[in-house]
Amino acid sequence: MSAVIAGHDEHHGHGPEKGILRWIVTTNHKDIGTLYLVTALAMFFVGGAMALVIRAELFEPGLQFVEPQFFNSMVTMHALVMVFGAVMPAFVGLANWMIPVMIGAPDMALPRMNNMSFWMLVAGLLLISSTLFMEGGAPAAGWTFYPPLVLQTGNALPFAVFAVHLLGISSIMGAINIIATIFNMRAPAMTLMKMPLFVWTWMITAFLLIAIMPVFAGAVTMLLTDRFFDTSFFDAAGGGDPVLYQHIFWFFGHPEVYVMILPTFGVASTIIPVFARKPLFGYTSMVFATATIAFLSFIVWSHHMFTVGMPISGELYFMYATMLIAIPTGVKVFNWTATMWKGAMTFETPMLFAIAFVVLFTMGGFTGLMMAIAPTDFQYHDTYFIVAHFHYTLVPASIFILMAATYFWLPKWTGHMYDEKLGKLHFWLSAVSVNILFFPQHFLGLAGMPRRIPDYAVQFADWNMISSIGAFIFGFSQLLFLYIVIKTIRGGTGERVTSEVWEDARKHGLEWTLPSPLPYHTFSTPPTKIPTEHLGGH
Amino acid sequence: MTRLPEKKNRSLVIKLAAIAVGMFGFGYALVPLYDVFCQVTGINGKTDTVAAANLDYEVNKDREVTVEFITSLNKMAPMEFAAETKKLRVHPGEFHTVNFYAKNKTDKTLVAQAIPSITPGPAAEFFKKTECFCFSQQTFKPRESKTMPVRFVVNPDLPDRYKTITLSYTFFDITDKPKT
Numbered sequence: 001m002s003a004v005i006a007g008h009d010e011h012h013g014h015g016p017e018k019g020i021l022r023w024i025v026t027t028n029h030k031d032i033g034t035l036y037l038v039t040a041l042a043m044f045f046v047g048g049a050m051a052l053v054i055r056a057e058l059f060e061p062g063l064q065f066v067e068p069q070f071f072n073s074m075v076t077m078h079a080l081v082m083v084f085g086a087v088m089p090a091f092v093g094l095a096n097w098m099i100p101v102m103i104g105a106p107d108m109a110l111p112r113m114n115n116m117s118f119w120m121l122v123a124g125l126l127l128i129s130s131t132l133f134m135e136g137g138a139p140a141a142g143w144t145f146y147p148p149l150v151l152q153t154g155n156a157l158p159f160a161v162f163a164v165h166l167l168g169i170s171s172i173m174g175a176i177n178i179i180a181t182i183f184n185m186r187a188p189a190m191t192l193m194k195m196p197l198f199v200w201t202w203m204i205t206a207f208l209l210i211a212i213m214p215v216f217a218g219a220v221t222m223l224l225t226d227r228f229f230d231t232s233f234f235d236a237a238g239g240g241d242p243v244l245y246q247h248i249f250w251f252f253g254h255p256e257v258y259v260m261i262l263p264t265f266g267v268a269s270t271i272i273p274v275f276a277r278k279p280l281f282g283y284t285s286m287v288f289a290t291a292t293i294a295f296l297s298f299i300v301w302s303h304h305m306f307t308v309g310m311p312i313s314g315e316l317y318f319m320y321a322t323m324l325i326a327i328p329t330g331v332k333v334f335n336w337t338a339t340m341w342k343g344a345m346t347f348e349t350p351m352l353f354a355i356a357f358v359v360l361f362t363m364g365g366f367t368g369l370m371m372a373i374a375p376t377d378f379q380y381h382d383t384y385f386i387v388a389h390f391h392y393t394l395v396p397a398s399i400f401i402l403m404a405a406t407y408f409w410l411p412k413w414t415g416h417m418y419d420e421k422l423g424k425l426h427f428w429l430s431a432v433s434v435n436i437l438f439f440p441q442h443f444l445g446l447a448g449m450p451r452r453i454p455d456y457a458v459q460f461a462d463w464n465m466i467s468s469i470g471a472f473i474f475g476f477s478q479l480l481f482l483y484i485v486i487k488t489i490r491g492g493t494g495e496r497v498t499s500e501v502w503e504d505a506r507k508h509g510l511e512w513t514l515p516s517p518l519p520y521h522t523f524s525t526p527p528t529k530i531p532t533e534h535l536g537g538h
Numbered sequence: 539m540t541r542l543p544e545k546k547n548r549s550l551v552i553k554l555a556a557i558a559v560g561m562f563g564f565g566y567a568l569v570p571l572y573d574v575f576c577q578v579t580g581i582n583g584k585t586d587t588v589a590a591a592n593l594d595y596e597v598n599k600d601r602e603v604t605v606e607f608i609t610s611l612n613k614m615a616p617m618e619f620a621a622e623t624k625k626l627r628v629h630p631g632e633f634h635t636v637n638f639y640a641k642n643k644t645d646k647t648l649v650a651q652a653i654p655s656i657t658p659g660p661a662a663e664f665f666k667k668t669e670c671f672c673f674s675q676q677t678f679k680p681r682e683s684k685t686m687p688v689r690f691v692v693n694p695d696l697p698d699r700y701k702t703i704t705l706s707y708t709f710f711d712i713t714d715k716p717k718t
């Protein structure tokens with residue numbers, strides 16, 4: 001294959017280590033990608049189990065199964081586990097597997113740091129999970145950690161804060177690695193404006209992460225010193241202000257939600273052209289829309305705080321700024337639709353998930369716009385309406401695209417084909433149940449049901465029951481996903497997949513020019529010919 | 539091209555790490571920035587915590603503003619706390635005094651700090667206090683009760699759209715954590 005040049009990374013030129021040690025010391029981007037993806041899948045089930053505790057309790061009014069305090073812990077931990085344990089690591093996993101391959105690089109730029117950031121993630125996740133068993137219980141003040149409530153957390157508070165530090169450092173190291181890889185490791189023929197959109201969106205996401213994770217780390221550090229070292233950042237008695245926390249948090253928090261959606265956009269832009277058998281529509285506008293969204297995400301944070309008592313000028317500014325985001329977002333939805341327009345479409349499982357993403361994400365965007373209108377947000381704020389909003393933008397968007405990505409690339413990674421029948425079954429079960437689960441929450445919110453409560457008035461009973469039924473169908477359907485993935489890894493349908501896997505995929509990305517399964521080392525010599533279909537032209 | 543661009547990586551990593559460290563600092567910088575921003579714009583109901591001096595307003599007899607007084611205790615501070623007047627109609631420019639009553643319900647000495655807040659926030663800069671128990675910490679001997687005056691004036695420049703101003707005080711028990 002490749003010539004080994006002196007002084008070069010020692011792992012090059014031979015296969016993986018034997019046994020368990022392979023996974024602990026590995027610096028191979030594919031191994032690390034697998035570690036991230038497996039961790040994310042495991043945490044997806046942990047967070048899902050917590051969600052089912054929540055939905056079981058809310059199945060009927062009254063207190064059935066859990067104490068209110070534990071219920072609140074579940075709400076908080078579900079969010080933390082899903083955001084920091086499932087969605088973010090899953091995209092880092094995809095980045096590890098795909099970015100080097102997509103840009104014709106032999107590995108990530110900083111392989112050792114790559115390994116370290118993964119194990120730091122594991123440490124952070126273990127630390128935050130350990131709080132479940134502590135005196136006073138896990139954090140229960142919501143994933144937003146608002147003071148003064150969060151300062152009433154028991155022994156768990158410092159552990160949660162350190163966990164956030166670890167998760168933050170891990171994300172920042174991952175982000176630095178991704179930027180370094182994209183800047184310094186591209187094949188010479190892979191110019192910036194030829195990069196696949198997944199690479200573009202991840203690069204922009206990485207910059208977001210470097211800018212915001214430290215701010216979050218700072219905010220929780222202030223909580224820590226307020227609680228233990230007599231500072232008064234957020235304590236009114238000492239001249240502080242709890243609303244200040246909300247500003248700092250949402251300065252991080254709003255871009256954070258885009259950290260979870262921008263790579264989603266990238267994967268969608270990769271999958272849709274392949275199954276529409278057309279070039280991507282509007283490559284350049286996709287790149288600029290992504291950058292615009294990222295920029296705007298820094299100047300809209302107070303739309304989470306319309307009800308704190310801002311002056312009218314503040315409400316108006318944040319209202320209009322937030323609405324602006326709908327423009328680049330609309331450009332993207334338009335481009336995906338235009339890509340499919342008059343395409344020779346086929347509906348394999350990845351495409352089904354991608355189409356569902358376009359439709360259902362748009363619905364989440366619309367409810368976002370409704371809440372962006374400051375006077376109406378007074379009604380929606382902290383109700384189930386916002387719960388419906390962000391679950392539409394996260395579950396049938398980010399999560400669906402992660403599923404789509406798995407079906408799309410798993411044959412490439414393993415060399416085995418997944419069971420298309422089961423995949424479609426998984427899709428339909430998920431797509432139908434996710435709507436049974438979240439659509440009624442719009443009605444509940446409009447009728448006034450507050451979020452983060454274990455019990456509710458009886459007029460909310462019917463929609464809650466339906467929502468809970470949807471939740472259980474959705475949750476258990478994901479076991480089917482697990483089964484399909486394991487089965488594929490172990491040989492799948494037995495069908496041999498070609499290097500392209502999907503018809504004419506070779507035109508859409510470098511990964512499809514390599515053999516399936518992807519060899520342990522790829523692109524030791526950089527490719528010279530770059531596919532162009534993803535650029536929207538020939 | 540199997541040569542890894544070690545040098546390029548190092549300088550890029552240093553730059554990016556510097557951004558991360560800088561953003562950590564930026565998070566902290568938001569704290570004073572926020573206060574400055576609130577002071578300049580007068581939002582957030584942050585009202586002065588030192589006595590206003592040299593106020594010389596012309597009384598506007600044609601206009602009346604309702605001033606309401608609210609009291610509360612933080613985290614069950616062991617006190618009684620109430621305003622003797624709940625509501626007052628005042629002419630802008632006119633000085634008024636309202637008495638507040640507070641009592642230490644314990645057998646120990648108690649140090650408390652009252653934190654004022656004004657609603658609506660943008661009216662805060664037009665509400666001036668020349669005397670207030672909130673300007674300093676209050677020490678209560680066991681079971682001691684105090685009557686404490688607040689002297690204030692509403693600046694006649696208060697925009698017409700404000701008809702009611704609510705002044706709220708929260709007493710915080712800071713016996714264990716007295717600030718110097």
Ligand code: HEM
Binds near residue numbers: 326365367373389394
């Ligand atoms: C057109 C795009 C969007 C707009 C206009 C928008 C607008 C909003 C607004 C105004 C709120 C605050 C509502 C309230 O607290 O009353 C909100 C909350 C939220 N949004 Fe969005 N949003 C958009 C897209 C997204 C996306 C893409 C995601 C995530 C992938 C997302 C995730 C969230 C989350 C997690 C919250 C709730 C945070 C919390 O309070 O816990 N949003 N959104």
Ligand SMILES: [Cu+2]
Binds near residue numbers: 253254300304
């Ligand atoms: Cu937001």
